[in-house]
Amino acid sequence: MSDDKTNENGVSRRQVLIGTGALAAGAAVSGFGNLVKSAEAKDGSTEKWPWPYVKLDPQETAEIAYKEWYRVFCGGAVISSVIGQLREKVGGPYKSFPIDSFVFLEGGQVGWGTICGSPAGANIVANLIIGPRIAGAHEGHLIAADNMDFYSKANMPVFVPKNPKIDPSKIVHTVSDSPLCHISVGKWMKKAGLPLKSKERKDRCARVAASSAYRLVEMLNAWHDGTYKKTNDFSCSKENGITGQYNCEDCHGDDVPDAPEA
Numbered sequence: 001m002s003d004d005k006t007n008e009n010g011v012s013r014r015q016v017l018i019g020t021g022a023l024a025a026g027a028a029v030s031g032f033g034n035l036v037k038s039a040e041a042k043d044g045s046t047e048k049w050p051w052p053y054v055k056l057d058p059q060e061t062a063e064i065a066y067k068e069w070y071r072v073f074c075g076g077a078v079i080s081s082v083i084g085q086l087r088e089k090v091g092g093p094y095k096s097f098p099i100d101s102f103v104f105l106e107g108g109q110v111g112w113g114t115i116c117g118s119p120a121g122a123n124i125v126a127n128l129i130i131g132p133r134i135a136g137a138h139e140g141h142l143i144a145a146d147n148m149d150f151y152s153k154a155n156m157p158v159f160v161p162k163n164p165k166i167d168p169s170k171i172v173h174t175v176s177d178s179p180l181c182h183i184s185v186g187k188w189m190k191k192a193g194l195p196l197k198s199k200e201r202k203d204r205c206a207r208v209a210a211s212s213a214y215r216l217v218e219m220l221n222a223w224h225d226g227t228y229k230k231t232n233d234f235s236c237s238k239e240n241g242i243t244g245q246y247n248c249e250d251c252h253g254d255d256v257p258d259a260p261e262a
């Protein structure tokens with residue numbers, strides 16, 4: 001364990017082990033300004049989370065994510081940028097976390113263009129650190145929705161690395177209005193007039209991963225300080241009776257279907 005002061009107030013000391021099988025909504029400890037819940041697996045396995053967090057530097061994290069993209073692509077890069085540092089600073093469970101297994105998040109999961117690996121990776125990290133969603137709104141869940149919201153609405157890529165592989169003036173910016181890799185990459189390729197295999201497209205995606213890692217760490221740091229407030233107002237399934245994005249018209253045009261009611 002690191003002797004970092006923030007770590008002394010870290011999650012592990014606040015963790016409440018709430019007996020096998022019980023996920024009691026009331027088993028929450030506050031007192032450091034944030035709410036922490038932890039769970040033990042029902043089947044008697046050694047599964048325990050959340051994992052301890054110490055504050056990281058968003059800039060440094062984003063630089064790592066940018067470099068790591070060229071090794072393990074978007075999802076792997078975001079995960080590696082945070083987990084890799086926590087391996088050094090916290091150790092413990094982070095040492096056995098299989099970062100490279102998340103290389104499959106690339107291309108919206110093995111090239112299928114579904115959720116982009118950047119928000120997917122960021123959500124894996126946030127939920128690992130903040131813990132299971134036990135009941136209702138939960139900070140891991142809220143940060144995950146903020147990751148999606150940020151990714152969809154930002155003029156990407158936001159982050160500019162210190163030593164870019166491609167001249168920043170050659171990288172155009174687009175708003176995806178979607179967390180889907182296909183839409184995000186497609187809108188960018190259309191504006192840039194460049195193919196998927198271009199160096200610019202690759203560097204754009206490396207910067208998108210870095211931008212996502214930056215935003216994630218900003219939120220995790222705020223959560224650690226007890227100052228995190230969600231910035232999204234997403235409630236698609238409640239409003240529309242179907243899971244989805246916020247912008248139905250993007251795909252359905254003016255003719256958005258109604259979901260069957262309960």
Ligand code: HEC
Nearest residue numbers: 236240242244245246247248250251252256257258259260
């Ligand atoms: C990324 C594209 C996309 C977005 C965004 C999207 N949809 Fe869809 N949706 C589809 C596709 C494709 C289908 C399947 C259509 C079909 O079978 O004809 C579908 C199906 C549906 C269905 C099932 C019933 C039907 O008539 O097909 C409903 C209800 C629906 N969408 C509502 C919504 C609502 C409400 C939103 C916004 C909150 C939304 N959709 C956003 C692509 C999208």
